[in-house]
Amino acid sequence: MPLMMPHSKILMAWLARVSAVSCSLLLLACARESVPLDDHSERNALIHSQHAVVSANRHASEIGRNIMRQGGNAMDAAIATKIALTFVEPHETGLGGGGFLLYYDAQSGQQYLYDGRETAPSTAHSDWFKVLGMPLHHYIAVTRGRxxxxxxxxxxxERAHQDHGQLPWAQLFEATIAMAEQGIDMPPRLQRQYAADRSLRWFGDMRHLHQQRSADDTPWLVNTELAHTLSLFAAEGSAPLYHGSVGEAYRERAAQRWPMRGELSAxxxxxxxxxxxxPLCGDYRGWTVCSASAPSSAGVALLQILGILSHYDIASMSPDSPTFIHLYTEASRLAFADRQYYLGDPAFTNINESKLIAPDYLQKRAGLISRDRVMRKANPGDPDGEVQIRHAPAVKEDDEYGTSHLSVVDHQGNAVALTGSIEAPFGSRMMARGLMLNNQLTDFDFDSELSDRLAPNRVEPGKRPRSSMAPTLIFSPDGELTYVLGSRGGSRIIGYVAKTVIGVIDWRLSLQRAIDLPNMLHRGERLELEAGTVLDERVESLLRLGHKVDLITLESGVHGIERVDDGWRGAADKRMEGAVYGDSRE
Structure with missing residues (x-):
């Protein structure tokens, strides 16, 4: 008989084998390309009186606009745009992942939040991402079938369309099916990420992501498998995924990745x-801000940041002043402390979100902030007790940074804010039937316990991992829908959206100008500032206040629409390749 290696040696050999992949992924996370911001925002200055769509890709936005030209409403356009993003932005989002959709019905004035977050298999357990009792490195876990x-x-x-759609379901797939069959020039950002991520060479599915044009060797994106899969979805709805052959192929592909194979069942x-x-709504200086509730943490964290800052005269401060940056990021530290301590899937965790955003609680939390010095430690609080729980563990930052957001408004004033993700760029590095497989379960906490309690975001069977997706609607003091927005960026989404909300409300900037402001955020460990901006000059002042500062590339992807006197005006984040498409009355 052949000699058998002890389990520990097998695992150590495997860890050594995947360490190169981990290093490549780490290098990518640190070396993403910086896109300089323009001084002006002319490309999105057009006002659309009829309808508008903004997403991360011009092909997707144009498809959404054309759906409304065909008589569709905002829901139809949002769904068609998301289907298109499955093809043109496969490394960030798609039908192989999940997301949150916030819909506003103009006639009734009602909002509807749809939760399409992924779920863990029935076999999941507390050691799901551990080896020999030790948590895996995040970048190794990403590529596991688990x-x-x-x-x-x-x-x-499908459910949102059944409730609010206007055009036939199949019609929403037609343009993307044709585009995936015929192909397009590979979007520049996808080219850059594909070329820069050296880990992709380890995964066969990724090596065949695109073909080359024979004429001039220009990278060419085509996905005939996806076109066939979308044709099935168009004809049969979601059944082929949840009850049929597409789902079977999806599960089989996850199960092939060794070790730690996927265990998804029919x-x-x-x-x-x-x-x-x-949705979770709160007041900020008379405006009503609404975003996603749990299992997304964005609603609570966003409203906590705003609620804490409501006790300061932010309008009198410059957006790049050390005073504002300090107050803003200290508020974020407190919000992320509560996020870690309380938030998870509400089906598994007893969460009282209304208490966490109550004005009296946030006033007490604001009292913990000093203008002259950083807090030694940002602790969670107890809305019914102590303003800070001192024995709580320090906040650990999440590692994910993918996702995509789109916003739509139609001629009736209906609106959709939709954030979707496969989690990491290129997901789990696996594909099935043309769909990129997500790695969303790495959004769970790998340790099942905090210092004094079970982690609310621990792995459990059938559970939805905590998210940071923040589809957001903002209503003026007289109740009129005024802004529709959201962002990409993993847990940084919360900071990106909060900065934008402050920009339009406190500083009365246009939505585009607010998006263009340099990014700054704090997720619990370090103050992150967008490199290559005026914030470079603020580092010394912030260090003197006691901050640990990182100057890094912060690729937000805030895409939104604002109400203006003559209609609607879109705004696309210039750090990405977003595009606004719309129409006006002739």
Whole structure:
């Protein structure tokens, strides 16, 4: 008989084998390309009186606009745009992942939040991402089959369309099917990420992501497998994914990745349901800000940051002043402390979100901030007790940074803010039937316990991991929908959206100008400032206040629409390749 290696040696050999992949991924995370910001925002200055769509890609935005030209409403356009992004932005989002959709019905004035977050398989357990009792490095866990959750995006879009769509479901797929069959020039950002991510050479699925044009060797994106899969979805709805051959191929692909193979079952897929939830809303200087509730942490964290800052005269401060940056990031530290301590899937965790955003609680939390010095430690608080829980563990930052956001408004004033993700760029580095497999289960906490309690975001069977996606609607003091927005960026989404909200409300900037402001955020460990901006000159002042500062590339992807006197005006983040498409009355 052949000699058998001890389990520990097998695992150590495997860890050594994947360490090069981990290093490549780490290098990519630190070396993403910086896109300089322009001084002016002329490309998105057009006002659209009829309807507007803004997303991360011009092909997707144009498809959404054309759907409304064909008589569709905002929901139809948002779904068609998201389907298109599955093809043109496969490394960030798609029907193989999940997301949150916030819909505003202009006639009734009602909001509807759809939760299409992924779920863990029935076999998941507390040691899901551990080896020999030790948590895996995040970048190793990303590429394991166990990172893949039951995708929720398609089920969410189908349910939202049944509730609010106007055009036939199949019509929303037609343009993307044709585009995926015929191909397009590979979008520049996808080219850059594909070329820069050296880890992709380890994964066969990724090596065949694109073909080359024979004429001039220009990178060419085509996905005939996806076109066939979309044709099935167009004809049969979500059934091929949750009850049929597409789902079977998806599960089999995840199960092939060794070690730590995926354990998704046919029953896990059959049991999946998109969930309708109430959005979380709060007041900020008379404006009403609404965003996603749990299992997204964005609603609580965003409203906590704003609620704490409401006790300061932010309008009198410069957006790049050390005083504002200090107050803003200290508020963020407190919000992220509560986020870690309390938030997870509400089906598994008893969460009282209304208490966490209550004005009296946030006033007490604001009292913990000093203008002259950073807090030694940002602790969570107890809305019913102590303003800070001193024995709580320090906040650990999440490692993810992918995702994509789109915003739509139609001629009736209906609006959609939709944030979707496969988690890391290129997800789990696996594809099935043309779909990129997500790695969303790495959004769970790998340790099942905090210092004094079970982690609310620990891995459990059938559970949805905590998210940071923040589809957001903002209503003026007289109740009129005024802004529709959201962002990409993993847990940094919260900071990107908060900065933008402050820009339009406190400093009365146009939405585009607010998006263009240099990014700054704090997720619990270090103050992150956008390199190559005026913030470079603020580092010394912030160091003197006691901050630990990182100057890094911060690729937000805030895409939104604002109400103006003559209609609607889109705004696309210039750090990405976003595009606004719309129409005006002739």
């Amino acid at each position: 990172s893949v959750g039951v995708p929720g995006m398609l089920a969410m879009l 029953q896990d897929f059959a049991d999946y349901q998109a969930v309708m939830r109430d």
